[in-house]
Amino acid sequence: MHYLRQNRRRSLTVRLCRWGFLAAFLLAWEVAAEWEWIDSFIFSQPSRIVRTYLSMGQNDLGYHIRVTVGETLAGFLLGAAAGVLLAILLWWSPFVARVSEPYLVVLNSLPKIALGPVIIILAGAGTRAIVFMALAISLVVTVLEMLSGFRDTDPGALRMARTFGATKGQIFRKVVLPYNIPTLFDSLKVNIGLSLVGVIAGEFLVSRAGLGYLIVYGGQVFRMDLVMASVIILAVVAALLYESVALAQKLIGKRFGQGS
Amino acid sequence: MAVLSVEGVRKAYQTPQGETVALQNISFSMEKGDFYSLVGPSGCGKSTLLSIIAGTLSPTAGRVQVAGETVSGPCPHIGYMLQQDNLLEWRTVRQNVLFGLEIRRRLTPQMKERADRLLETYGLAEFADRRPSQLSGGMRQRVALIRTLAVEPDILLLDEAFSALDYQTRLAVTEDVYRIIRQEQVTALMVTHDIPESICMGDKVLILSGRPAVVREELPIRFDLSERSPLLCRSCPEFGSYFNHIWKELGMYEAHESARSLCEEGGPLGGEGALPAAESTP
Numbered sequence: 245m246h247y248l249r250q251n252r253r254r255s256l257t258v259r260l261c262r263w264g265f266l267a268a269f270l271l272a273w274e275v276a277a278e279w280e281w282i283d284s285f286i287f288s289q290p291s292r293i294v295r296t297y298l299s300m301g302q303n304d305l306g307y308h309i310r311v312t313v314g315e316t317l318a319g320f321l322l323g324a325a326a327g328v329l330l331a332i333l334l335w336w337s338p339f340v341a342r343v344s345e346p347y348l349v350v351l352n353s354l355p356k357i358a359l360g361p362v363i364i365i366l367a368g369a370g371t372r373a374i375v376f377m378a379l380a381i382s383l384v385v386t387v388l389e390m391l392s393g394f395r396d397t398d399p400g401a402l403r404m405a406r407t408f409g410a411t412k413g414q415i416f417r418k419v420v421l422p423y424n425i426p427t428l429f430d431s432l433k434v435n436i437g438l439s440l441v442g443v444i445a446g447e448f449l450v451s452r453a454g455l456g457y458l459i460v461y462g463g464q465v466f467r468m469d470l471v472m473a474s475v476i477i478l479a480v481v482a483a484l485l486y487e488s489v490a491l492a493q494k495l496i497g498k499r500f501g502q503g504s
Numbered sequence: 505m506a507v508l509s510v511e512g513v514r515k516a517y518q519t520p521q522g523e524t525v526a527l528q529n530i531s532f533s534m535e536k537g538d539f540y541s542l543v544g545p546s547g548c549g550k551s552t553l554l555s556i557i558a559g560t561l562s563p564t565a566g567r568v569q570v571a572g573e574t575v576s577g578p579c580p581h582i583g584y585m586l587q588q589d590n591l592l593e594w595r596t597v598r599q600n601v602l603f604g605l606e607i608r609r610r611l612t613p614q615m616k617e618r619a620d621r622l623l624e625t626y627g628l629a630e631f632a633d634r635r636p637s638q639l640s641g642g643m644r645q646r647v648a649l650i651r652t653l654a655v656e657p658d659i660l661l662l663d664e665a666f667s668a669l670d671y672q673t674r675l676a677v678t679e680d681v682y683r684i685i686r687q688e689q690v691t692a693l694m695v696t697h698d699i700p701e702s703i704c705m706g707d708k709v710l711i712l713s714g715r716p717a718v719v720r721e722e723l724p725i726r727f728d729l730s731e732r733s734p735l736l737c738r739s740c741p742e743f744g745s746y747f748n749h750i751w752k753e754l755g756m757y758e759a760h761e762s763a764r765s766l767c768e769e770g771g772p773l774g775g776e777g778a779l780p781a782a783e784s785t786p
Contacts, residue, residue, distance in 0.1 A: 398586040406606040407584035408655065418606065422594045463663065 286470040296473040305458075305477070312443055312454040315371060320439040320485075324432060326379070327386025334387070335394040335420070336412070352388060356380040357445045363422060369450050377449075378442030382435040389434075393427030394420050420482020429493040436485045444478070455481070507691045508557065508659050509533035512566035515552055526552050530566070534659070534691055541702035542695045544712030545754055550695045552663050553717075557693070580608060583657030583690075585665045589648035591636035597647055598623065598632040604655040619654045621659035626650060626684055641669055642677045649681055653688060654732050660685065662694040666701070678705065678734045696782050699754075703746045704737035713752045720753055 270290045276282045277289035284292065297305070334341040359380060367373040397420045405415050447456025455474045462470030515527040526549035534540055544550050555561035555567050559579035568575040570582065583604075591600045601619045603609045623629050626646055631767055636644055645666070652660060665681070666674045685692050696702050702709050710725045727740050737743060 398590070399592045400586065401592060404586060404588075404590035405603075405607065407558065407586065408579075408604040409578035409580065410607045414607055418603070419592070422592070425594070 249447045252411045260294050260488050285466070286468060288472040292469040293473045293476065296388075305473070307475060308454050308474075309481065311371075312440075312447070312456065312478075313485075314445070315374045315443045315454065316436070316481075316485065318375045318379060318440055320382065320432075320436055322375065323379045323382035323435055323439060327431075327435075328384075328390055328428070330362070330387045332416070333391035333393060333418070334391050341391070341396050348384060348388060356442070358400055360445065360449045363446075364449060370452065374443055374446030377446035378439040381442035381445075382438040385438065386435060389431040390424065390427065393424040393431075397423045427497070429489070429496075432489050433486060433493075436489050437482065440482055440485065450489045457503055506533035506569075507538075509569045510553075510557065510566070511569070513553070513556060513568065514565040515549065515556060515561070515565045515566045516775045525716035527556075527563075528718045529568070529710075530717065530719055532710060532719055532722065534693065536691055539687050539692045539705060539707050540599060540687065541706030541709045542693060542712065543697070543709060543750060543754065544717060545714045547696065548712050548715050548717045550717075551663055552710060553712075554584070554663050554693070554695055557659075557699055558584050558661060580655075581658040583652035583655060583660045584688070585652050585660065585662045586647060587664045587666075587668050589636075589644040591644055591647060591651075593636055593654070596633050597628060597633060600647060601651045601654050604651055606742070608655055610655065615654070615660040619650070622650045622653060624763060625687075626680070636778075640673075641674045643670065645677045646680055646684075649684060653684070653690065658691060660690045660758045662692060662696075664695060664697065667698070673722075675735065682734050699747055699750050700738060700743075701734075702750070703743060704734035709746075709750060711750060714755070723749065 273287070274290045277284035277287065334344065356377070360377065363376050363380065364373045367376045401419050401423065402415060407417050410418070443454065444456040444459075447454040448460050451457050451460055455478050458474040459471050459478075462468065462474065509532055510533065513530040514525070517524045517526060530553060532540075541551055542553070546646055556563050557570075557575070557579075558573040559568075559582070562576070570579055573581075591597075592603065594623050595603065599621070601623060602611060602616065605615050620629070623632050628643065628647060628650070631639060631643065634781065636647070639647065662681075666677055669677055678701065693749070694702070694705060703725055706725055709713070709725060710719055711721045711723060712718070713720045723746070725746060727737050727742055729736055730741065
């Protein structure tokens with residue numbers, strides 16, 4: 245009883261400190277800018293950021309958020325689907341896997357943003373290039389992670405399935421895939437962040453719309469309120485996207501606890 | 505007619521160093537309802553023989569017939585039970601039991617009913633909707649057995665099926681499995697490295713020689729019991745002499761290992777006779 249109370253008090257303290265830190269930081273920022281200890285032209289100011297949000301309609305902030313989220317989701321879903329499919333192919337055919345291994349290793353360590361100009365020329369300077377960038381960044385990681393998950397499937401379970409004469413397709417559907425649902429969600433959690441990186445990088449390059457565009461634009465015209473507001477929204481969007489994947493994992497993944 | 509007949513089976517592996525003969529010439533046959541144990545020195549090819557009978561490995565020479573048909577490729581008449589229960593955690597106990605039927609595309613209402621009946625008979629009905637991790641080791645092994653029996657195999661192969669369990673559980677599970685196999689009148693062939701286990705479960709113990717393996721002896725096991733059970737067999741006077749006999753046949757190395765395991769496990773159940781035999785073995 246005493247232990248429980250102590251425990252609850254401690255987690256309450258942690259939460260208080262977290263919010264307290266944020267409040268103190270914002271307050272210090274506001275005061276420092278107000279009393280001109282820092283240049284609010286460069287560092288912006290919380291109250292000005294809030295004013296930027298309030299004039300959201302004017303800045304089309306809602307529109308830019310929708311663009312970025314849409315592109316991120318598209319790149320994320322495409323990357324996840326294509327990545328899982330490729331991983332299945334490589335699991336299915338050890339020969340293809342062995343042939344493609346060095347290429348995958350190189351592609352994995354290559355910074356995909358370096359391909360930006362090529363992607364823009366191939367896909368055109370628009371949404372397609374941005375989605376493509378997000379896809380490129382998350383794809384190889386997904387393939388490698390899922391493949392290693394597939395390969396780490398409990399050999400005992402595979403043997404057991406074979407004793408019943410299971411075909412390769414059955415083994416995949418009934419053992420390997422369900423066994424790797426936790427792996428899938430772990431990889432999705434990484435991917436949602438990577439897709440966002442790809443989208444922002446793409447928007448930096450293409451510069452038509454989206455939070456990445458707002459950040460670049462704000463930087464060029466020295467409107468740091470806009471830059472800061474966009475960055476904060478970006479942080480919130482990233483957190484929400486991650487949380488929704490985590491929530492999906494909780495809902496779906498509960499059924500698929502890792503095998504013993 | 506024999507349910508299983510193994511005729512002159514030979515298995516050789518090609519390695520870069522040349523040919524390795526695992527099984528020289530194995531022949532024996534089993535009638536319906538027989539329970540044979542198969543013992544042999546470590547690495548003599550016991551599991552290879554089981555894989556050949558199950559049809560997952562093809563023999564270099566000779567043939568295996570199950571229910572009059574020559575085995576070629578994975579055989580639907582055979583149920584295979586492994587050392588680990590390998591229950592799938594994302595399935596409930598009932599879904600695990602139905603796994604083999606799903607794989608063999610025989611998931612009819614009648615078969616489902618039969619599986620439920622098996623769960624009921626062997627005390628698992630109330631756990632049917634639980635996850636495997638909520639079961640004890642012994643219960644898990646029972647579920648694995650029912651999963652194998654659910655596909656109605658003519659022959660049940662047990663490959664060191666109990667060696668992953670701790671000793672107490674193992675004794676209890678051996679009792680359970682023996683009772684289930686007898687009650688369902690399944691023909692069973694059990695590979696084991698545990699001599700006491702081979703004696704107290706088998707009607708006959710097949711003793712294999714070292715590599716390349718041949719059947720050295722088919723030792724019929726008879727106990728003077730009105731109702732046989734593995735645990736009772738261990739305290740029978742005949743037990744010790746069967747044990748010594750098999751021990752001598754298997755030779756020094758294997759004997760030494762079993763002596764150790766028996767001393768650890770032994771106690772009043774079959775510990776007798778262990779030490780004299782160790783001294784008399786050259």
